[in-house]
Amino acid sequence: MERVLETNNLCLGYNKDIYREISAFASRGEIIAVVGPNGIGKSTLLKSLSGIQSFRSGEILVDGKQISSYSHSRLAEKISFVPSQSPRARNLSLFDMVATGCYNRTNWLGQVGPQEREFVIGTLERVGLSGFENRDSSRLSDGEFQRATIARALVQESKIIFLDEPTAFLDIENKLTITKLLSDIAHEESRSVIFSTHDLQLAIRHCDRIWIMGRESFSHGTPEELIEKGAFDTMFKDSPLKFDRNLYTFV
Amino acid sequence: MKVKSGYIREYSVISAALGLLILLNLILGSVIIPPGEIFASLAGKSDLSFVNEILWDFRIPKAITALLAGVALSVCGLQMQTLFKNPLADPFILGISSGAGLGVALFVMGFSAFGISLTGSFALNLGVAASAWAGAFGVTLLILLVSSRLRDNTSLLIFGIMLGSVASALITLLQYFSSSSALKAFVVWTMGSFSGLTSAQIWIMSMLIVPGLILSVYNIKELNILLQGEAYAKSLGVNLEHTRRRILVATTLLAGSVTAFCGPIGFIGIAVPHIARMFFKNADHRVLIPATALLGAAIMVFTDTVAQLPGQSGVIPINTVSALIGVPIILIIILKSKFI
Numbered sequence: 001m002e003r004v005l006e007t008n009n010l011c012l013g014y015n016k017d018i019y020r021e022i023s024a025f026a027s028r029g030e031i032i033a034v035v036g037p038n039g040i041g042k043s044t045l046l047k048s049l050s051g052i053q054s055f056r057s058g059e060i061l062v063d064g065k066q067i068s069s070y071s072h073s074r075l076a077e078k079i080s081f082v083p084s085q086s087p088r089a090r091n092l093s094l095f096d097m098v099a100t101g102c103y104n105r106t107n108w109l110g111q112v113g114p115q116e117r118e119f120v121i122g123t124l125e126r127v128g129l130s131g132f133e134n135r136d137s138s139r140l141s142d143g144e145f146q147r148a149t150i151a152r153a154l155v156q157e158s159k160i161i162f163l164d165e166p167t168a169f170l171d172i173e174n175k176l177t178i179t180k181l182l183s184d185i186a187h188e189e190s191r192s193v194i195f196s197t198h199d200l201q202l203a204i205r206h207c208d209r210i211w212i213m214g215r216e217s218f219s220h221g222t223p224e225e226l227i228e229k230g231a232f233d234t235m236f237k238d239s240p241l242k243f244d245r246n247l248y249t250f251v
Numbered sequence: 252m253k254v255k256s257g258y259i260r261e262y263s264v265i266s267a268a269l270g271l272l273i274l275l276n277l278i279l280g281s282v283i284i285p286p287g288e289i290f291a292s293l294a295g296k297s298d299l300s301f302v303n304e305i306l307w308d309f310r311i312p313k314a315i316t317a318l319l320a321g322v323a324l325s326v327c328g329l330q331m332q333t334l335f336k337n338p339l340a341d342p343f344i345l346g347i348s349s350g351a352g353l354g355v356a357l358f359v360m361g362f363s364a365f366g367i368s369l370t371g372s373f374a375l376n377l378g379v380a381a382s383a384w385a386g387a388f389g390v391t392l393l394i395l396l397v398s399s400r401l402r403d404n405t406s407l408l409i410f411g412i413m414l415g416s417v418a419s420a421l422i423t424l425l426q427y428f429s430s431s432s433a434l435k436a437f438v439v440w441t442m443g444s445f446s447g448l449t450s451a452q453i454w455i456m457s458m459l460i461v462p463g464l465i466l467s468v469y470n471i472k473e474l475n476i477l478l479q480g481e482a483y484a485k486s487l488g489v490n491l492e493h494t495r496r497r498i499l500v501a502t503t504l505l506a507g508s509v510t511a512f513c514g515p516i517g518f519i520g521i522a523v524p525h526i527a528r529m530f531f532k533n534a535d536h537r538v539l540i541p542a543t544a545l546l547g548a549a550i551m552v553f554t555d556t557v558a559q560l561p562g563q564s565g566v567i568p569i570n571t572v573s574a575l576i577g578v579p580i581i582l583i584i585i586l587k588s589k590f591i
Contacts, residue, residue: 052485076488083486087336089478092534100476103487109537110472152479156487 001027003064004159004192005049010058012044017056019045024211024220026160029190031183033203036213036235042196043084045213046162049194050081062160073104080153084164086145088138094148095120095133101155120155127151127181143174150181161185163195167202175199179206200232201248258538261531262545269549276317276556277310281563284310309446312453314552316445319453320513321523321551323460323505325543326467328520329527330498333474333536335408341520342506344408345394345499346415347387348515351507352441353418354386355379359436360429376447379440380455380511387507390414391499398495403481407495442568443514445555456512463504467540470497474536517570518577519554523547525584550576 003025010022019041026032034042047053049060051067060067062078070078080101089097099112099120106112112120124130127147132140137148146166153161166182167175179199183206186193194211197203203210204223211220214234219226226232232243232250241250277289284302291297292306327342335344343349358378394411401407426434448456473494476484484491509516527542528534554576558567 047482050486052482071488072490073488076486079486081482081486083480083482086483087478087480089534091528091532092478096475096535097479100479100487103472103476103489106472108469108472110475111537152483 001030004028004062005194006061006064007049008059008061010045010048010060011056012041012048013056014054019213019218022058022213022218024218026192026194028159028192029186030208031186031193031206032195032209032211033207034194034196034211034213035198035200035203036196037215040213040215042213043164046081046164046194046196050079050160050162051075052081076104076156076158078158079160079162080156080158082149082153082161082163082166084166084168086149088145090136090138092137093133094124094129094135094137094140097137097148098124098151098155101152103156120151123151123154126154128177143170143177146170146174146178147181150178150185154185158191160192160194163193165196165198167197167199175202179203183207200250204248258531258533258542262541265542265545265549269545269552272549272552272556273314273318276314276552276559277306279556279562280305280310280559283562312448312450313446313555315453316448316456316513317551317555318548319457319460320445320509320516321519321547321549321554322544323463323509323547324516324520324551325523325527325547326464326540327502327505329524329536329539329543330467330470330474330501331520332524333477334495334498335404336477337408338525339521340408341517342502343415343510343515343517343520345411345502346390346413346418347503347506348510349415349418349422350386350388350390351383351510352386352422352515354382354384354389355440356422356425356437357386358382359440360425360433362433375436376449376452380452383440383511384507386418387503387510390418391503391507395496395499398499399492404495440514441570443516443570443573444566445513445569446566448512452512456508459504459508463501463508464544466497466501466504470494470501471536471540473497475534478534513569515570516573518573518581519547519551522577522580522584523550526550526580529584 005026007022007024011017012019022045034045036042044053048055062070067075102112102116105116121133124133127150129144129147129151137145140148167178170178179202182193182195185191207223209220209222210226212218212226212231212235215237216234219231219234227245236250244251274286274289278284278286282305284305288297288299288302289306292303297303324342331340331342331344332338393414394407397410398407401410473489476487476489481491523546524539524543527539527546531538531542533539554569554572558569558572561567
């Protein structure tokens with residue numbers, strides 16, 4: 001399958017290595033979860049891969065080309081990023097919020113044409129927020145707001161979408177809704193969705209592949225392969241936590 | 252520029268209020284000129300030479316200056332609040348007024364230290380304006396030089412505030428060693444004033460402010476993105492460094508020029524953007540920029556009118572009035588809408 005993203009011996013960090021030797025890839029139309037303990041560098045990985053942050057060494061290939069060879073706007077056409085906690089702007093309508101995703105296609109004032117308008121409305125419907133266009137985006141519930149940030153990324157029309165802990169702070173029902181939505185987006189629109197999460201059960205059930213940022217080493221593969229290999233146990237090395245193969249969780 | 256439909260009523264109400272306030276501003280002063288005389292003089296039909304003189308030589312230039320200053324400071328304050336996601340940010344948060352103050356202090360008190368006394372109010376005024384502008388521009392230049400090394404807007408904010416503190420410390424040092432007459436000249440400058448500007452000075456001021464306003468309108472698209480966070484802006488392909496630079500240049504042109512000619516005028520730059528947000532209930536800068544410009548003009552003209560109220564017994568310093576008007580507004584906003 002077509003590899004839209006590939007990393008070779010990627011080392012993360014700014015002044016010093018935070019995490020070393022990441023070699024992984026993402027194919028078109030697949031959903032990938034990034035798991036690992038707190039503070040291991042999941043956010044840093046996602047930010048480096050989406051070009052928001054620089055990295056120490058190694059390479060990141062987007063559509064077979066070095067990430068550094070892309071201009072700001074060209075990269076934005078390939079990759080979109082949903083931060084873990086987006087600030088909420090008071091009195092910004094949901095439509096205006098999501099329409100900013102069209103940044104690279106709007107005029108100098110940021111006005112959307114009739115075609116883009118249709119597209120934004122359609123995308124809101126896609127994430128289950130139809131009829132909410134004129135609502136104040138800052139007053140949406142956490143689950144609704146998270147879906148709005150996803151809509152914003154979809155409107156950007158990029159092939160690859162990174163999401164930094166999209167299901168954190170959500171209740172179990174919203175966690176499931178968001179994860180399902182993301183997997184639908186990946187499979188139906190053949191985009192690649194890569195998100196970090198602490199929810200192993202959902203990740204194993206709904207994701208095509210998983211990247212594990214373990215304390216000692218990085219591993220990746222389909223959930224089944226990783227369970228077979230016992231790779232999840234590398235996540236919390238030297239801790240009494242053990243991965244339960246039937247419950248898909250640590251006990 | 253295109254105004255979003257649905258706000259025509261709000262814009263017309265503010266414009267009408269602005270018109271009335273300008274008229275009131277022209278009427279009141281040491282001598283009260285009835286509206287009939289004002290219209291006659293504006294139409295060039297007044298025979299009363301003293302009315303023509305007061306109106307054309309004093310009140311109209313002063314009203315234009317107040318209007319320009321109001322527009323510039325408010326539009327600038329709005330951009331600072333968005334850039335730093337800080338409701339308390341004002342046009343001077345990056346130390347521009349302290350820089351301008353340092354320029355003026357060096358000029359006014361520096362000359363007195365060398366035993367040179369400045370005579371001729373025109374040379375003094377222009378020298379003060381030029382040195383204030385140089386000070387403001389110097390601060391911006393320093394910030395621009397450093398800004399590419401700063402990782403985010405918070406670092407930029409801290410750097411600006413520190414720079415402002417250094418400038419203030421240097422001003423205090425100069426004050427300590429200066430003569431009392433030079434000290435007074437400096438203190439009077441810090442009180443702010445819209446009067447005494449010649450038409451040439453008003454031209455220079457508008458030549459600096461108009462490009463600043465055009466640049467601000469050009470910043471609208473990025474300002475709307477910045478509302479949603481820097482990480483998101485970066486991922487959209489917004490060049491944050493360019494955006495920051497453009498906003499900084501607009502700030503210097505707007506706030507720097509007002510400070511150069513009118514002194515450091517406080518509170519308007521913080522208060523007006525909040526009033527605009529409260530009035531329009533929309534965070535979109537396509538709505539807010541024209542709204543703050545109009546409201547800023549109206550409120551500044553009103554401030555100047557209040558400053559004239561003592562009539563023949565003199566004029567209250569602008570900064571006193573703007574604080575007395577601005578502070579209650581800020582407090583009401585905080586209490587009523589839990590804004591901050």
